[in-house]
Amino acid sequence: MANNISKVAVLGAGVMGSSIAAHFAGTGCKVILMDMVPSELTEDEKLKGLSIEDALIRNKFAMMGKNSILNP
Structure with missing residues (x-):
């Protein structure tokens, strides 16, 4: 059984979090990028x-x- 991921949430918009978000966005996923301010x-x-x-x-x-x- 294959799971298709179409939306991801990334917690933390630092270097690593923004890179992960960019990777998923590049694969066509909808991305929610959240950070604490x-x-x-x-x-x-x-x-x-x-x-x-x-x-x-x-x-x-x-x-x-x-x-x-x-x-x-």
């Missing part, structure tokens, strides 16, 4: 003049994971 800025981020739209903020969770792996 902080809902508000910290006081330090506000003082730096950052906004929720800045890449530094949007990638905060990915950077925290990366840093925890590289600096245990």
Whole structure:
């Protein structure tokens, strides 16, 4: 029995997640790409003049994971 996959969801829009999503999209699958974005800025981020739209903020969770792996 063969299963045909026509829709996939990818959690995490970092380098790996976006690559996986692009691969499935290239095969003709409908792709839902989801990522976590902080809902508000910290006081330090506000003082730096950052906004929720800045890449530094949007990638905060990915950077925290990366840093925890590289600096245990």
